[in-house]
Amino acid sequence: MPGQSSDGTRALRAAFPVTVPVLFGYIAIGIPFGLMLVKAGYPWWLSPIMSLLMYAGAGQYIAIGLFSAGVPLMGLLVTMLAVNIRHIVYGLSLIGQFREAGRWKPYLVFSLTDETYAILTGVKVPQNVRPGSFYGMIALLDQSYWVVGSVIGALAGAFIPFSFAGIDFALTALFAVLLIDQLKRSRDPLPAIIGIACAVLALAIVGPKNMLITALAASLAVLVIARGRAR
């Protein structure tokens, strides 16, 4: 079939270059995730299962901590909701863009991570490619990097006798970086200040085990009081 390098192939070729930064980033963050999961006492294959079904960097990292603490199922689900609620924001700004995504749309919605969102809001669709295929290939490549990174980390943790002590700091760094990016965009330090103050207080009062959900609830309440009247 002449000239019929399929739409999918063309989309893949166009999508790969724009995903290269995510390739490095996801391998870099995926490896510590796999390592930590195995070091917490779980088999390596749980790592790709989580990366395929959950596919949320922060959520998966936090799940390891919650698993280790033996938090009951309802606590796991509520915490996931709190940590991932920011995704609602992403969807809002992509409603129009995804209208033209066709059969890729369900997968695009499922795979809408921070990084994929950042790329999708910044790219232009090449002329000879359908928008849906282009967006879909970007999302698919990103998730494949994440799965590969988390498998490498898990296998390394299971089979390489090297001390990876401190690798979990990657998560702290990830959150700090996301916070800085958000502060730059919003130019409003108050929500972050409320978050830090409530988190420190929650840590002091209820201790490390229960601080996350307490801090999230408390800071949300303070935020509503402080900024509830803003549009």
Place this chain on the structure above:
Amino acid sequence: MTTLTEALIAVPLMGLVILATRAFPFLLFSRRDPPALIRFVERFIPPMVMAVLVVYCLKDIQWAAWPSGIREISALALVVTLHLWKKNAMLSIFGGTAFFMLLRALI
């Protein structure tokens, strides 16, 4: 600790919760404009949650005992400096983590 069986049950359910947060706006606002509440969530919640998570990551520091939080705070300072300076997330995260692992081995 959560058993492997419990984890295998929890993972798809957590996946559903995450999917729900991602699908929510598409299901509700495909045809009408989002209300003020959502705009509130959009503007103020993400930096608040990130700030809480940064503190959460530092929750296990033993401030009373040497080396207190010196390693964590130094590495975090490096992350912030690198990110404000180079604006490259990968560099900030890699650099800060490598530095932290080094400090852990030394101090």
